[in-house]
Amino acid sequence: MASFFVLLLLFIIHFYPATCQMLAAYPWIEGEWRLLHRSIGISAMHMQLLKNNKVVIFDRTDFGSSNISLPGGRCRYDPNDRVLKKDCTAHSILYDVRTNRFRALTVQTDTWCSSGAVLPDGTLVQTGGYNDGDHVIRVLVPCGGINCDWVEFPRSLSRRRWYASNQILPDGRIIIVGGRAQFNYEFYPGNSHSSSKSIWLKFLQETKDEHENNLYPFLHLLPDGNLFIFANTRSIIFNYKRNHVVREFPAIPGGDPRNYPSSGSSVLLPIDENAPVVPEIMICGGATRTAFQLEKRRVFPRACSTCGRLKITNQEPAWNMENMPMQRVMSDMLILPDGDLIIINGARSGTAGWESARNPVTRPLIYKPNEKTGTRFSVMAAASRPRLYHSTAVLLTDGRVLVGGSNPHIYYNFTGVDYPTDLSLESFSPPYLSPAYDRLRPRIIRTYEIIRYKKSFSLTFTVQKFLKKSVVSVRIVAPSFNTHSFSMNQRMVVLKGAPPVSRVGSNDYRVVATGPSTPEIAPPGYYLLFLVHAGIPSSGMWVKIQ
Template sequence: MRFRPSRKVRSTLLGSAAVLVLAGLNAPAAVDYAESAYHDYKINQPEYKARYGHWAVAEMPAKYRLDSIHATLLPTGKVLLIAGSGNNIKLFKGGTFKSTLWDPVRNTFKKIDTPKDLFCGGHTQLPDGRLLVAGGTARYEVLQGDVKRAGGAMLVKNEDPDQERTFPKGTVFRSPGGKTYAAQFPVHVPRAKKTGDPETGKVTVTASEARVYVESGEDGPGGITNTSEQYTIDGLRGRDRNNFYGMANKLAMDKKDFQGIKEAYEFDPVTEKYVQVQSMSEARWYPTLVSLDDGKVLAVSGLDDIGQVVPGKNELYDPATRTWSKAPDQYFPTYPSLFLMQGGKVFYSGSNAGYGPADKGRTPGLWDLKSNTFTPVPGIKDPDILETSSSLLLPPAQDQKVMVLGGGGVGESKKSTARTAIVDLKADKPRFTAGPELREKTRYLNSVIMPDDTVFTTGGSKDYRGRSNSNILKAQFYHPDSNHFTVAADPAVGRDYHTEALLLPDGRVAVFGSDPLFGDKDNTRPGTFEQRVEVYTPPYLYHSNRPSLQGASQQVQRGDTAVFTTPDASRITTVRLIHPGSATHVTDVDQRSVALDFKREGGRIAVSVPKDASLVPSGWYMLFVTDEHHTPSKALWVHIR
């Protein structure tokens, strides 16, 4: 695209060029200044914005800034940003946990009291608009050279069928040789199980058990134990001393991974407060939460209370009772990307983030929870480079196509890929096929479903956590109808690990966070968490005559028709329900766009909502209409029940 500067600007640029000729090669700063001035001029021209869009940094007062790890658009139109301790061990040790509520319309902010370290928990939106947040951080990782005391898992046994017991944090377990280990968390041990044989009258007691992480009472290698031992519990007397005891196989000074918590909370968007609900059975750090067609929430994976990947033990949350129950077992690495598909099955794209062995739980496939069967879906290129890739259910959801974009090798691998791949899950034998490649090899790419059925992707880095100054200042739109990318304006802020992006109700996209490992190309300075919020205004918002919808939010039953007033009924070509996003670690399984059939009725449109709960799960949605130029309205909130 050619830009024609005004006469005044041409004079300025020519003058700058003359200065640069006189300055010669000794004036790199002057060259940079001139290039920067021209760049700023170019990206602010109306023609440029109408073709590529425009980025701007949102002003956030210092007292509200935080290390955004999680971002959710609430049905009030506000955005909840959760940091918890924000990957800052000093805040963790000090018990300082942060959340900020941002109103992007008024650009106002509010601090939210945060009861636990929700850093790296899981979250999803419930049918009534509340946000379920489960899991988080119980302990930061400690590298092997920094481990001061031996520690590990202690199984606490109970052989008493008449008594359950909770042992507090600090409970001391003593080995036969006198070594002591203290529980780092409270541990509840249920009653032993008593069964009787009606024929013989014989009664059998089976000990119950619970696990807790313990650490040695002394620094150094003296606390290491490499043999299986039975441990007494200090303070117990008589029968209790025999009925309650500890068992451990190995207590060592190995690297200590992050540990999860079991606590769960609902964030109420009306009262703007966290409310504690029943805790999970498993501690989880880096879990995925995904809503199902019956309104319940599936929680999978995460690191447990001793820092190991939860071995396939999954749970279901019922919002009606605010309780958890057991779900079918299935193993996944941490933060797996799981999507509810038509028919109620869950598709695992292979995308994940963080932790898990390279040879387990990496294969994409369809999971039938009713029969607990997992059917692999083949065909993806670079299957070993799916970690930190982006995944989404392509718009509209009726097409049942899932796309994977970019990705990196397992752990701190330098590998990355420009691969995209698409699978049609309506096919008789679903199989990934290659999509158009990204402009660069990219991991940590954020992907956002837009009202015009495109997918906006932005940021990422080539290397692990932006290492070697490898952040990618590029953005683009993917067009599902033609299977190609078009270029968007370049963001000004680099984004890699711990970054999120959300579609706002006015059609813009907000991008948060970024946690580079290093702050320079040579990897000699520690990185700084990016607290700036950058907002992208797409090209369609620089078009004139944006269509409008009028009226308040509505409650609509699936299978019913809803009527909306608009002065632009004759211009409307599409109607979309878009579920608000809830993103963390390049994982956003909440967002989906559902195409609605509609009829024009004078100055109104009547839209029909599909009856299938697996296509349109209950909850709050943004209703957008677009015109013949693909320009969207502002959204109206609709509650689907």
């Protein structure tokens, strides 16, 4: 039956090309799951794609042995570890997307519930964690060979950063906000007057609950250079240069918190430089306000099904609410190359925490931000395994979504439980990767590896069937640091285009685009550049914005 529909789609594309952009809405196109590894040895609590198409994956170090040994007889000696003082297993790996292979990395201190961001040169800076790791900064340079590994700098953070959030800034620094009982922020690298100090942020204290929970606050860099910060139900625009709250918004309707442990998810919707920039935040899902307390009595209330969108520059901003097809907590929300969102992983009831959720949601959702309310959500194909607490997802260069993790237990537990610890790695291919679209799929032949602000550049691509009336756009995506349902530093910018597209060969075409307007629109660094033709994206290629 599936092959019949593929043939039907090919027929429609060939003889009725004007309808091709509607095909993604057809219900039989639900994407495809593929198992990559039954075990990578660790449960993927944190993920980051690097510019060399390798994914850094790591867990925590304080639960005992993992299922992958450190190579060469190496061991980690940690007198502060609460389970193993001598541990000869790895708690981090480097996964090679191209070869589908992985190797062990060495983490010396505990990375549990930590955060991260990528510097303009492509180096991953990873901050904080638990116990002996809570003041540590770790760096990993995108490199090859067996000597490529983590480098750690103890006592480098001014405060304990456990459940903090990071954001890369226009000047290339990283701001690190919050953490458990930390109502302050700091920078990396620090400047002369803040390198060893944290800066008080009253908003974080005001928004904590009775358990001091407003953890992993949602943090987005806005096009004007200020920050959007959301904690539990409240949100502000924050000028970090002056330590000043510029504006506070109405609380999200419903009264239910959205940050950990309620664990909703948040994105800054794609920024389109071809129109007046109207920054808009979207927040979806999460546990109800009472879920964290009810779980202690083994009661698991249904999660929230609502999403809220907020245009922050409106004169009287208000949350525009809509419902997902099902309740979701602990889901991950990613921007796809075509500008749609995917909401993946999670559960229908309960909250984040050990043994604290039930009813896994195995079907991802695709959300189309520019469609009419009521028609934006599509339900995708079901995964074969649940992804609950401590699961992750990141976008890959070829447009797939890499998914791993799920360990709702204090230790690795594979038997006698409803939801065993999951060490597998799999990918989800959204509908735009269907073979039915191969004739419409553009392939980038040539473009600049360095794109400069406000400077035009050309991009040459090939496509089997070019639709003259279709929209062709060039966009950049900043790969995110994903953990605990929040993808830090995630953003998409649709670059200014200069139509029309010119033909330079039998199936080859050239389009001109312009680099981002400002570092506030797109901070300097490495991005994935995609070209979208008739709603179908190319594979991405790495470019450096500077």
